[in-house]
Amino acid sequence: MTQPIKFYQTGTFTVGNRLLPEDLRTVQSSEARDNSLNSGHRACQGCGEALGARYVVDAAMRATGGQLIAANATGCLEVFSTPYPETSWQLPWLHSLFGNAAAVGSGIAAALKVKAQKAGQAQSTIRVIAQGGDGGTTDIGFGCLSGMFERNDDVLYICYDNEGYMNTGVQRSSATPPAARTATTQPLGPEPGAEFGKGKNVPLIAVAHEIPYVATATVADLHDLEAKVEKAMSMHGARYLQVFVPCPLGWGAASCDTIRLARLARETGLFPVFEAENGEITAVTKIRRPVPVDDYLRLQKRFAHLFGPKGHPETIARIQAMADKNIKRFGLMAEEGAA
């Protein structure tokens, strides 16, 4: 009859809980959170990127005591947050070009280092993040990003991954999944949508750079996301975080399903959530309620051509095989009997 008392009603999975001690609640549950990305931004209804950006930057602000500068790539995040002359950002924030956010971040970090040394300090107390979407990260900004990794510049780079160029009208990026319909991958021919066997896995490429810290996360697991930001900000050198942020507009999904889709992406195994330090994978988030990829794909019009009378069950099977491969490769399935 002796059982440890946990907060079963809520605790583990909700944003906060009146019964939890303050230190176990998320940053987002606090009335004192920074709202680094303020109200009035022009992101679409239910935007996963706006949500993910506030989650990440608020957590980084908490971790650094507000001593934070952000560099931003071109993309939705930049466009919807800063239409001239308004800004939604409540921290020092710079935008330069589509492809150079990592380089701008490196430059800010270098400048801060010099200023600190001139002031007789070992390192600056001000920290730097650079952020962008998957287009500005995995395609256009990839050279700058790899350079930042390779030099081990003291920047946390955050990629908000919504699997395409959404700002310019939903074109394919190297993060677009196979079979997905975009403006440039139409659902035509025997293999409709984006092709299989293309694209790149930037988190694993970052791991291959053997930088101090690489992690993936989703907007569906706030506790995990905030812990990773906090951990990243406790370290120095090049760090990389990729956050899965569903895009209701680009994916043809209901605006209320943003978090649900992120949850399903993890629970199907399509988006493996893991952490790596110095080139080694150190932790994976296990799947809690395994689901077939069907449950995830059906909610999105970009995969609508896979269903219906003229559906493509063999394509769905290939996507399921991708998920199964991830599950095996990263060891995503919980042990039998574990909660």
Next chain:
Amino acid sequence: MTMKKPFAITLDPGSSLANKTGAWRTERPVYVDRLPPCNAECPAGEDIQGWLYHAEGGDYQAAWHHLVRENPFPAIMGRVCYHTCEGACNRGQLDAAVGINSVERFLGDEALKQGWQFDAPELETGKHVLVVGAGPSGLSAAYHLRRIGHRVTVIEAGEAPGGMMRFGIPKYRLPRDVLDAEVARIAALGVTFSYGEKVADIRASMAEVGADAAYLAIGAHIAKRAFIPAKDSAHILDAVAVLRSMEGEAPPMLGRRVVVYGGGNTAIDVARTARRLGATEAIIVYRRTRERMPAHDFELEEALEEGVKVKWLSTITGAEGGTLTIEKMVLDGEGRPQPTGEFETLDTDSLVLALGQDVDMSLLSGVPGLVAEDGVVQVDAATQMTGYPGLFAGGDMAPGTRNVTVAIGHGKRAARNIDAWLRGEVLAPKVPKPVAAFDALNPWYYSDAPKTLRPQLDIARRTSSFDEVQGGLTEATALFEARRCLSCGNCFECDNCYGVCPDNAVIKLGPGLRFEINLDYCKGCGICASECPCGAIEMVLEEG
């Protein structure tokens, strides 16, 4: 005041707060309180989710005070209520229903241990209500009437309060010290009790005490008989008498081998009582099958564990000396038992008939407007009032399922309507809130936590003594159990809506104050509603 601007810049920097994105919205989130299925199910109308909310925080006294607003008997309920609430509990679809009944018992026992008392009435109305019968229904009515501020006199024919809780429910299910303590707390509110007095004429008794209204809850104590051709030597008893005599000086003489005829909870109570009195065999004879037995399955299960046997599909057609003649039955297409013409015999020392009970309606003779039908007094289902103005009735003597919780619910309903009637008003019927069904929830956010089982007395003790069979929860396990509540349909301040809004358009108002939507910026995406664990947010179309 304009700043000195760089080349090609003509506007001052501004905040996006100037951009009221609320204008985009076609739907708005609205916080709602839906009716949790447990509350909807409770015959006594308890706000179960409401008192569990306090218990979750460890404030057991607040939980108890919240609970007794509807039902003054948590320690009794925690033992004898059939807790249909748990059958309705949404958590049952996740792992196992919340152990509502066991937490209720914990709160009841804690109140008795700590000596918590009811709040005294805030005012005296000067009205006087007579309650006839100190069973669960009468006591419930007396309690609620007294808390409103009415003077209450309870007249009881028996020598002690409790009705069927004392004379029907065996001690191993309800220890008498618990019963006495919960009744004493009602007496302490200032209710006057009179025992050993049988009301022969209700109108005369009302006039005698000067009552402005009366509530009748005399129960159903006359055992139904079945015609069984029997010789004088057969030892035939009825269940009501057997259970009642358990409260007297000398326990009933049942013998080593006892047959109980009937399939209700009373039959099971008698069989289990017989085992405790030393019967080596207690056999229930029932006409139908286990699936069709009116007794609750968990009670049958406990009885079987204690060695009670059941002869299914059997009727007793005769008794002679120590031998019963039994005819085998079959169920017809409509599930009714039909005789087969196959007979067998069964030896027994005594036969106890547990075939149901009738109401003694003699005290109502001559009351105009009163309607007795189907062996019970007919009442207005919304108010419990009989056809005679100011005379209300409930419990086993009125239509409805016959159990303690339903009787308590009748008492409460009657009390509130008596109060209205005394003020010359009629209570407006409450519009029921929509029930929070399982599909309104987002169960992802609840972690897995199987139900805490209550310790049970081991079998050897159960068949040799009248000690209580079911144990209680400890403080730690009760807290664990309370926290398994999903809070269906009612905000429990998990901060999800506040956290998941991409537009910071949810305002957190602080502990106990819940949240508010900032309609200046809410774009109506609906994430807050779909990620609310307990279904307390609804999306409503904007007008125009």
